[in-house]
Amino acid sequence: MKGTRITYSPEELAWIEKYSSLPRREAYAAFIKKFGRADVSLDNLTALCKRKGWFTGRTGRFAPGSVPANKGQKIPYHPNSASVRFKKGQLPYNTKYLGHERITKAGYVLISIGEKNPHTGFERHYVLKHRYLWEQKNGPLPAGARLRCLDGDRQNTDPSNWEVRLSRRPKRRLGFPSKL
Secondary structure (H helix, E strand, C coil): CCCCCCCCCHHHHHHHHHCCCCCHHHHHHHHHHHHCCCCCCHHHHHHHHHHHCCCCCCCCCCCCCCCCCCCCCCCCCCHHHHHHCCCCCCCCCCCCCCCCEEECCCCCEEEEECCCCCCCCCCCEEEEHHHHHHHHHHCCCCCCEEEEECCCCCCCCCHHHEEEEECCCCCCCCCCCCCC
8 A cells, every 4th residue: 555664674674785786677586486575566566666776787877888789780770761861972952162151130141151150169160240341341340349330230241231330338248237
């Protein structure tokens, strides 16, 4: 009955501790055969062993150096599956190439350029298109300067639509409050 305490004799506890390294089902079957306890279930025996810290020694992981059961066997496959597998050199359908553009949540256009990404080391990375085009035409922006959109359309990346504005206040670093 659920919630009823099951008591074990010292002889039963000693036997369970001695055979606790057996798989639980085998230990349970042997326990029932030896002691004839119909009131003890497999779950009861497992819970007792866990409470007492009597573990089987099994972790459920393969030991280092163990040989897989299917080593040397060919993997069965359906012959029609060969037509849908990746071929050597094939790129996925969603590959983004050099020059790919996307729009940010703020409405700015980003473009993929062929410069090494300073954060990941990848061969290309995304930059703001309006700033990239403006710097191509006018040179690099001065330190502390920003580009301001003249017509209000952030997706209009024509360099004539952007003007340089010097920041009135220094850029705030994340995590550090600005001085008042």
